[in-house]
Amino acid sequence: MTVDTTAINRLMDRFDKHESVWLFAYGSLIYKVDFPYQARRAATLRHWQRRFWQGSHDHRGTPEFPGRVATLVAARGEVCHGVAYLITPEVFQQLDYREKNGYLRVAADMQLDNGASAEGLVYIAAPNNDAWLGPASERQIAEQIDASHGPSGHNRDYLLALARALRELSAHDAHVFTIEKYLRPENTRGLGNGALPE
Ligand code: BEZ
Numbered sequence: 382m383t384v385d386t387t388a389i390n391r392l393m394d395r396f397d398k399h400e401s402v403w404l405f406a407y408g409s410l411i412y413k414v415d416f417p418y419q420a421r422r423a424a425t426l427r428h429w430q431r432r433f434w435q436g437s438h439d440h441r442g443t444p445e446f447p448g449r450v451a452t453l454v455a456a457r458g459e460v461c462h463g464v465a466y467l468i469t470p471e472v473f474q475q476l477d478y479r480e481k482n483g484y485l486r487v488a489a490d491m492q493l494d495n496g497a498s499a500e501g502l503v504y505i506a507a508p509n510n511d512a513w514l515g516p517a518s519e520r521q522i523a524e525q526i527d528a529s530h531g532p533s534g535h536n537r538d539y540l541l542a543l544a545r546a547l548r549e550l551s552a553h554d555a556h557v558f559t560i561e562k563y564l565r566p567e568n569t570r571g572l573g574n575g576a577l578p579e
Pocket of ligand 1: 405505
């Protein structure tokens with residue numbers, strides 16, 4: 382279901398008076414950088430993991446046939462690799478609109494690649510949002526991604542661009558790379574007809 386979280390996110394004013402804020406990016410914000418920033422660093426977020434459990438009805442799918450995009454789920458002991466951007470608080474207006482389908486801005490402590498920790502924000506789509514799809518096997522997720530496209534393009538391109546960006550960061554993510562394996566051209570013929578192992 383399409384939702385609009387822009388009004389809720391406007392209430393998150395914790396950093397409004399700051400000159401700049403760190404934003405932790407773990408999905409399309411890593412590779413689709415259509416917003417201004419002052420600094421960009423590889424970064425990690427402890428006790429969270431990336432999962433393709435959020436529905437996309439407005440970018441990589443449609444209300445009838447939602448795609449699947451990344452969110453973070455709490456996972457003690459896990460580390461999510463991504464990128465931290467230093468941005469001015471005004472930039473959130475643009476990002477809130479772009480990520481309005483269920484994502485809320487949440488305060489987070491991230492580790493930067495220079496060893497420093499930084500308090501900032503991260504967009505998370507939680508299980509209680511109306512666009513949430515939840516867990517499925519990586520093969521099922523790949524099948525849905527393979528079949529989905531929306532106003533921002535094919536869902537497959539989102540997953541493949543993210544996998545490429547993670548490799549450029551030398552970051553491993555078994556969930557993303559397993560889905561990517563199912564989506565490789567030599568494997569997509571097997572999707573949906575039971576020819577590939579689970
Ligand atoms: C991210 O890259 O951090 C992100 C992408 C889409 C929605 C929310 C966050």
